[in-house]
Amino acid sequence: MDLSARRQPPTVRLRRLAGELRGLRTKSGMTREEVSEQTGINSATLYRIETARVRPQRRTLVALLDKYGVTDEDRRDELIDLSKQATQLGWLQAYESALPEEYTAYISFENEALGVRNYESLFVPGLLQVESYARAVIAGAVPIADEDYVERRVEARLKRQASLRKPDPLKLWAIVDEAVLHRLVGGPKVMAEQLNALAAAKQPHVVVQVVPFGVGAHPGMPGSFAIMDFPDPADPDLVYIDSMAGDLFLEREPDIKRFAVIFEHLRAAALNPVDSARLIREVASKMK
Template structure:
């Protein structure tokens, strides 16, 4: 998303994907064993509140707690080794760089999720999606929206955004489906030259097979995306989550019903948007308006 990373109200911390996976495994093992949380507490002495936090993905179990649970559930062999390894890795944040230290908890949580996702669906009504922004465009967006930011703050967030874009490269790149309103093409963020560079970058990115760029033209009229920007992230071993970004704060929607609802909304926006070739033509026409001399005969 484009404004993500600016100053937002504090919010509760969000569990990493790996911690959520661990919670799902442990809750599933307890259910398979036919035990309630009360049963587990009685047999192991583990505080029920602690068990609840573990199964909700809010707390990483200590080694002795994890072993007590796995012993009770009768898990052994390679399956047990896999769970222990997952528990060990829940606190590892290889995606976090030294210059991320002062980013908000919600933004670093988003980076964590994005780093583990296999696909992202992103709708932006006003900006070029963050994963497709040029450095100068990102700098202009962050500087002009986050008026209280120092020059160092702006550069820190620009570097974080550029780092995120590495997920679009490599042998197993993130699959990105990006839909934006025509307004994102028309606002001259950073001035004509910055915007022209951004539109060229957008056209180049859209040529990649794992990146789908679509535009909803002004002529399409009202549509569900006018309510605001959002993303839906899908993970290899997890169904996914929806994410909303706005002035009131960042919101992660973890319920399956929310993911399904926003996936459906995104599908509606795709149907409303121009097709691939038409979208690229609209981007080119926006570039033509900015620098007509490049297109003159």
């Protein structure tokens, strides 16, 4: 077994390092198999390094840089420093063992994002959930979960929301289908609390819109998704899709463009933020 790399939740820096190493190998004209044969690095490990599933140990990274002919000391130091920073998970470290791997990856990326464009068809976006609603959503979605599991997930969800309260807060544009407003998650009292909080969520860095029933069929009907963009231009946008079949990350440019277009169509179909807040309050007022 090759021990030159260890598994960890991906971070933006690890994703960037993986892209840099893929680019260097491609530029060198070598296949993974050839690199493996010439360096002794297991080909499966090399694949995991290039797909941001593991962080290479320093000796492995140095061997790859040597093989790819990276001789500039500043460039080598830059990539080595990037590798060192790739393990920084912050508060998420305490919840890593309690969360599904792909969800942990999503939170890690979200924590470093500049902005998130989120469409939800079934529930209020996690970044805008109140505690009682979050607890009801998690308990309902995972009926076999014990109380400790539910509480750990609720804690993690609420900690995510700190990104909206930072001095330089995350920019969130959230669009929900009107069905989200009417589904009685946790009962009328919980829904009233959640909807009133959602109606009041508007801030300079937070936009909330609702796609009303009257629109009919729309591009968001196949399911929810989130598009993340990052402060550094070197980190391309990332699409996250959460489904019953599993979580999926998309980073190919055609996929990013496709979901960006879908989001623009949803934004155009949705009520404007003022009318959206008015509708949310109307629905909340009927909760008894």
